[in-house]
Amino acid sequence: MHTYLIDLLECPSCHGSLTWSISSQKDDRIIEAIARCQICTAEYPIREGIGIFLTPDLPRTDLWEQGGQQLSRLFSEHPEIEARLMDSPLSNLGPADQFFRGMALEERGEYSEAQRAFDAAMPELYTDDYRHCWQSQVDFVLEALAGGTNPVVDLASGRCYLVRDLIDATERPIVATDFSLHVLRRNREWLIHHGLYNRVSLLAFDARRTPFRDNSIETMTTNVGLPNIAEPENLLGELRRITSGQFLAVSHFYSADDSANLSALQGAKLVDSLLRESVLTAFREAGWRVSVRNSRHGLARPTPQGEILEGASIDGFPVVETILEWCVLEAR
Numbered sequence: 001m002h003t004y005l006i007d008l009l010e011c012p013s014c015h016g017s018l019t020w021s022i023s024s025q026k027d028d029r030i031i032e033a034i035a036r037c038q039i040c041t042a043e044y045p046i047r048e049g050i051g052i053f054l055t056p057d058l059p060r061t062d063l064w065e066q067g068g069q070q071l072s073r074l075f076s077e078h079p080e081i082e083a084r085l086m087d088s089p090l091s092n093l094g095p096a097d098q099f100f101r102g103m104a105l106e107e108r109g110e111y112s113e114a115q116r117a118f119d120a121a122m123p124e125l126y127t128d129d130y131r132h133c134w135q136s137q138v139d140f141v142l143e144a145l146a147g148g149t150n151p152v153v154d155l156a157s158g159r160c161y162l163v164r165d166l167i168d169a170t171e172r173p174i175v176a177t178d179f180s181l182h183v184l185r186r187n188r189e190w191l192i193h194h195g196l197y198n199r200v201s202l203l204a205f206d207a208r209r210t211p212f213r214d215n216s217i218e219t220m221t222t223n224v225g226l227p228n229i230a231e232p233e234n235l236l237g238e239l240r241r242i243t244s245g246q247f248l249a250v251s252h253f254y255s256a257d258d259s260a261n262l263s264a265l266q267g268a269k270l271v272d273s274l275l276r277e278s279v280l281t282a283f284r285e286a287g288w289r290v291s292v293r294n295s296r297h298g299l300a301r302p303t304p305q306g307e308i309l310e311g312a313s314i315d316g317f318p319v320v321e322t323i324l325e326w327c328v329l330e331a332r
């Protein structure tokens with residue numbers, strides 16, 4: 001993480017100020033350090049450049065770590081499955097297996113082969129509408145942020161799709177964040193490999209309890225991050241606390257009369273995060289002024305399942321074909 005962040009950070013547990021002991025720094029990047037809360041004495045390490053501001057009390061399911069572990073367990077118990085997935089010609093695999101092969105290659109650091117697998121998978125995994133509607137939202141965010149110089153904090157950055165585009169399209173410092181240390185470490189390797197790490201800081205924290213001071217963030221983004229955050233009751237209030245400027249959230253919504261998908265989403269406790277009116281109400285109740293920008297509608301289908309990784313899916317939703325609304329929520 002870069003040194004400019006020191007002025008923006010505080011204890012995520014009690015909001016106390018932090019005392020920094022930096023043991024390794026390269027130019028303006030802190031590599032190894034401990035940040036200690038002056039009030040509750042909690043300690044937050046910076047390891048291999050990643051600031052770790054996770055608190056012990058919030059439960060979290062790190063799907064990236066689980067997925068990686070499941071794949072390596074499966075490969076060690078069934079080497080024949082690994083051989084079929086990794087050694088068959090790419091064009092012989094179904095799209096889900098192509099995607100899983102990409103993920104396994106990325107874990108091994110074989111980035112260009114991984115990209116080839118992802119590129120092959122995408123057109124079959126997602127409808128043209130789905131990809132174009134999504135890309136249109138990302139383009140909207142990039143255009144909105146193109147001119148400025150202040151840092152962008154991206155929430156629930158996952159594999160950094162939006163972050164990669166922000167690096168290309170802007171001159172801004174970027175803070176990629178996620179509660180999964182596993183995915184942040186993988187991102188660091190990917191960004192270094194592609195020569196894109198320079199302006200990026202990586203911070204591990206839970207978006208429901210961030211380590212930022214009140215009103216410290218001028219520009220915040222997320223690329224379909226919000227519906228991935230479970231038990232989001234205080235999420236939008238916490239984001240309101242730390243944001244002084246704008247929050248641009250790439251979002252998609254299900255229609256209120258899409259009963260098949262809504263009842264499946266209900267079962268996964270996701271329905272309130274994926275219905276336009278519930279989300280807008282939640283923003284307003286948390287004190288945001290929010291508007292829907294760049295609305296686009298497009299066809300979405302369930303993603304095909306793996307054949308070699310039998311039954312494994314990329315996305316759980318939609319469960320039946322539907323029309324989704326895509327947009328950027330612009331909140332201030």
Ligand SMILES: C[S@@+](CC[C@H](N)C(=O)[O-])C[C@H]1O[C@@H](n2cnc3c(N)ncnc32)[C@H](O)[C@@H]1O
Nearest residue numbers: 156157158159160161162179206207223228229
């Ligand atoms: C699938 S990603 C979204 C796509 C991503 N924004 C991109 O542009 O590539 C969703 C991420 O949310 C993260 N996540 C889920 N709950 C979270 C929480 N409470 N705080 C921070 N990150 C969270 C997951 O670890 C996952 O990486």
